[in-house]
Amino acid sequence: MNTIIQSPLFGILLSIICFEIALTIYRKTKFPIFNPLLICVLIIVFILIKFNISLDDFNIGGKLISFFLGPATVVLAVPLYRQLSLVKKYLTPILLGITVGSFTAIISVIYLCKLFKIDKELTLSLVPKAITTPIGIEVSKIIGGIPAITVSAIVITGIMGAIIAPIICKVFKITDKVAIGIAIGTSTHAIGTTKAMEMGETEGAMSGLAIGIAGLITAILAPILINLIN
Numbered sequence: 001m002n003t004i005i006q007s008p009l010f011g012i013l014l015s016i017i018c019f020e021i022a023l024t025i026y027r028k029t030k031f032p033i034f035n036p037l038l039i040c041v042l043i044i045v046f047i048l049i050k051f052n053i054s055l056d057d058f059n060i061g062g063k064l065i066s067f068f069l070g071p072a073t074v075v076l077a078v079p080l081y082r083q084l085s086l087v088k089k090y091l092t093p094i095l096l097g098i099t100v101g102s103f104t105a106i107i108s109v110i111y112l113c114k115l116f117k118i119d120k121e122l123t124l125s126l127v128p129k130a131i132t133t134p135i136g137i138e139v140s141k142i143i144g145g146i147p148a149i150t151v152s153a154i155v156i157t158g159i160m161g162a163i164i165a166p167i168i169c170k171v172f173k174i175t176d177k178v179a180i181g182i183a184i185g186t187s188t189h190a191i192g193t194t195k196a197m198e199m200g201e202t203e204g205a206m207s208g209l210a211i212g213i214a215g216l217i218t219a220i221l222a223p224i225l226i227n228l229i230n
């Protein structure tokens with residue numbers, strides 16, 4: 001039994017099976033809080049605790065999935081290619097929107113953490129919460145954060161964004177597809193982008209574009225803003 005658990009195949013298969021179960025639940029209910037990633041994580045945590053399986057054993061296969069996470073985002077270029085005319089038309093507003101969104105995400109975390117007297121190392125770990133995981137981990141290392149906490153914050157941010165984004169658009173009557181996609185991608189990275197793709201191809205393409213640009217801008221701005229504020 002230990003040989004099976006300590007095999008890379010165990011973590012990979014468990015992740016795939018749990019995600020398929022979570023996806024089925026979401027498709028049946030269509031309720032935003034039943035986000036497939038959230039449900040998948042909860043099922044995996046339950047199984048690990050119930051059967052006393054260590055996180056290290058699970059991560060033997062889990063790390064392989066993480067390794068392919070970066071290259072997998074290349075798929076987002078397909079819908080973006082189909083929307084190139086819109087990108088060219090709204091290039092300036094798109095870049096300004098992503099820059100302002102990234103700046104706001106960093107500043108809001110820093111000042112809210114100061115307000116609630118949160119430890120400096122934890123604050124630095126939360127700064128890259130709004131960007132995609134591979135970039136967020138590297139930014140966290142550069143600025144002195146804890147990558148494991150950063151990953152958790154990124155996942156929670158993405159899930160909350162995927163749940164809240166459609167509600168905010170409805171409440172504030174935001175109907176422009178480009179604006180919706182850019183806002184979701186800038187603030188909730190890849191997890192939010194899955195929701196944007198459900199909303200429409202244009203929203204998904206713009207959200208995918210925002211992921212990469214927001215990651216790059218955050219990587220540049222975060223160290224500068226942290227030094228200035230400190």
